[in-house]
Amino acid sequence: MGARKHNAAKARKEAQKNLYFAKLNGCPSSPRKMRYVVDMVRGMEVNRALGVLRFSKKAASADVEKLLRSAIANWEIKNDRKAEEGELYISRIFVDEGVTMKRMRPAPQGRGYRIRKRSNHVTLFVDAKTNDN
Numbered sequence: 001m002g003a004r005k006h007n008a009a010k011a012r013k014e015a016q017k018n019l020y021f022a023k024l025n026g027c028p029s030s031p032r033k034m035r036y037v038v039d040m041v042r043g044m045e046v047n048r049a050l051g052v053l054r055f056s057k058k059a060a061s062a063d064v065e066k067l068l069r070s071a072i073a074n075w076e077i078k079n080d081r082k083a084e085e086g087e088l089y090i091s092r093i094f095v096d097e098g099v100t101m102k103r104m105r106p107a108p109q110g111r112g113y114r115i116r117k118r119s120n121h122v123t124l125f126v127d128a129k130t131n132d133n
Contacts, residue, residue, distance in 0.1 A: 020078060022071035024122040026098050027063050031120040034060045034095045038122065046072055046088040046126060064122065071126045083128075091127040095120050 027034065037060045041049040046068060053065035068090070076083055098119035104112040 017078075019125060020071060020075040020127065021123060021125040022067050022074055023124075024063060024067045026119050027060075027122060028117070028119050029060050029063075030118040031095050031097045033058070034064075034120050034122060037061045037064050038093050038095050041068075041090055042093050044090055045086055046083070046090065047085065049090055064124075067122055067124050068126075071124045075126050075128075087128050087130070088126050089129055090124065092125040093123070095122050097121075 037053070037056065037058050040056065040061075041052055041064065044052070049068060050065060053061045053068065072083060072088060075088060098121050100119070101117040103115040103117065105115050107113045
């Protein structure tokens with residue numbers, strides 16, 4: 001690796017130390033369905049968001065709830081303490097499109113219909129309300 005890339009990677013790694021996040025890669029649902037759930041909790045305080053996700057009828061809410069619990073745990077590990085009630089909130093959350101598996105389904109008269117099995121990547125950042133960011 002060249003010196004310029006090495007320095008950029010080192011700077012990126014240093015910037016990551018101040019961020020508290022969790023990533024879910026390759027979740028087997030379409031990004032559009034996942035974005036409905038993500039939009040419900042964007043910017044919320046984490047305990048309220050956990051309640052919203054727990055009682056949501058959407059299947060994708062279980063994955064986002066698990067991801068949120070992971071991000072909270074990451075924050076607690078990096079800060080060596082438990083999060084207090086109302087201290088953390090979801091600062092950023094976004095859904096990116098993942099790999100699309102392509103399949104063929106037999107159709108009448110010798111044709112084949114294409115089936116696209118979509119996946120997505122979810123990234124969730126939490127932050128403390130006391131930080132000046």
